[in-house]
Amino acid sequence: MKFSTRMDRIKPSAIRDVQKKISAKPDVISFAAGLPDPALFPLDDYKKAADDMIDEKGASAFQYGLTKGYGPMLDKLVGRLSTKEKIDCSKENLCMTTGATQGLALIANMFLDEGDVVLTESPSYLGAINACRPYGVDYIGVATDDDGMDVDELERILSQNDKVKMVYVIPNFQNPTGKAWSLERRKAFMNVIAKHDVVVVEDNPYGELRFKGDFVPTLKSMDTQDKIIYLGSFSKIMAPGLRIAFLCGEPKIASLAEEIKETWDLQCNEYVQVFAVKYMDEFDLEAHVDKIKALYLKKCDLMLAEMDKYFPSNVRIIRPEGGMFIWFELPEGLDSTELLQGALDAGVAYIPGESFYPSNVKKNGVRLNFTLVSEEQIEKGIKILGEYLATVC
């Protein structure tokens, strides 16, 4: 059997390899996950919503529906985007997707040809890098500081490289670094983008999980030129297993996404869309998000406090104001992939940072997740990790 040429470019997620190493040691405390805390899933409410939905909507929840998505779900999105994110849109701008991953995959399919260049923050979300890889594109990681993407470097690259087709960014509590862009940086980014013919993908799965600091508007809400394609998700505020997500862009984009999706999987799960609408009608999703934020704040603060207590002073810790991850950097020259085995032997797991770099790989970063672990695990695990780091830093 002869596979298509694009199969040579498929690369399994490096995180998966790390996860395999970790699952070989089931007794370690793992900060390597990227999962929400399942204790927060409101199971009783979900059960009631599922029951009531079947009583009221009956067979229609199980039948084929529209590729674009379930009408009342799209209506909910229009409302929530306006209220929560200051994004004005209509159903015309929307297409439901199976996770935000599918939104990105649809856009990659829509725009990328071999030889095109994709810009990302450096580091950036590994899944996004992998989603574009089969199209034979090149990546450039744009330098990123604590306020967001370096707009001078962005301007320089865009001016010098006419192969750049897409810029992918996660301005809120990015995976892996947890960083959020400042308002000033967002404005400056939009000014640079306005001058160039590129598509910007704003991925915002963590935006609603701001548990510290003030709300900062999305790029999409500042987008007067319809240049931004916004990806939203219910994975972190309801549950990832439902795979409820969407893209929001100009009508032509939403409509092309629908046409590609029709050939990829016909439509998202109808049942969970009807279910999610029923849940939002009967229960207070915003109050539930407040509960998530309160617990994540507590866990994050605890983890930071323990890191301050046990980590060597030459480790640089990024303190997030939301999301699910804490990033830290070892002194230059240290390689967190090489150090992983030692950490596992000591009893803790993390994700080494190198796989998050699309280019100019740095090896001293580490991603920790604070949402899946218990407070007890945080206390115990960070102490172990800190004591191990003290022996190598």
Added chain:
Amino acid sequence: MKFSTRMDRIKPSAIRDVQKKISAKPDVISFAAGLPDPALFPLDDYKKAADDMIDEKGASAFQYGLTKGYGPMLDKLVGRLSTKEKIDCSKENLCMTTGATQGLALIANMFLDEGDVVLTESPSYLGAINACRPYGVDYIGVATDDDGMDVDELERILSQNDKVKMVYVIPNFQNPTGKAWSLERRKAFMNVIAKHDVVVVEDNPYGELRFKGDFVPTLKSMDTQDKIIYLGSFSKIMAPGLRIAFLCGEPKIASLAEEIKETWDLQCNEYVQVFAVKYMDEFDLEAHVDKIKALYLKKCDLMLAEMDKYFPSNVRIIRPEGGMFIWFELPEGLDSTELLQGALDAGVAYIPGESFYPSNVKKNGVRLNFTLVSEEQIEKGIKILGEYLATVC
């Protein structure tokens, strides 16, 4: 914005245009659908299964899961494939997909490069043709008679054309013609395939809906060379809105499908997989399938009887032994697309056959669906259609 070159090849489903015409006339009796009868969805059983699942499985049904699929669901598939389809496989051979459409899309992505040739029955499923189109392939429709694909023509094409990469077939109650291949034809097909380096996709969404005649084994069950990739689906035996489907092929295929799927949407809906397993544990899916078959047999027989009563004698009717569709052919020279408006004006809708031909388009075929309409609608609608056809045939 400059879209990728493959966007020029995206073509919205022609059926969608027909559906638009039909929805402009909401009072017509429509035989144009491709939907199962929602009255058959066992809502009370589904409700109990969903409740029990949340009680017993709790948060895990809502959390991220494996790209390959939910373990117990894969176990169920291994069992059902062996019992129902005489296909011996293990989890290694399987990957869950969002509808069988995604199975086909994954395989197209895995194998097809620009200029490759895909063979299909003539006519064949429109969705399959559209799924491969973005890869810039050419299609050849292989002549197909009432027993299945013409294996002499298949042999001739395969011998003469080294660009053929894939053969896509629906041997059971095909959409659109409702035809099922004979056992002899299946054996002859496997003999031809054995001699050539091609991938065969066997799409079997309707196989369990045989309501007449004897069971005929799947191609996959005769596949000693691992050449067949089998697509199965729960859309027609449970509910299409759940989007539960899978592919079964050699381990390398299943594993590549998993890797592509990871970049496309990370994983199928976890919730509905856990739900489906719970439903199958608590209730008798096979007894439910028997109920579906009994009702579809009744509707199909009624429609055929009414067609015999009212259709002009020069219309050729294909009598299916299962599935959801009846196909008929108008006398040569008539164009069912042109005649649609007259039918709509008279009060009935159908799908014109021409869009189901990948090449050598014939315009005299018509697809009727008998599962979504009521018996009363069948009686009334077929009389109207027959009387209209009598004026044009």
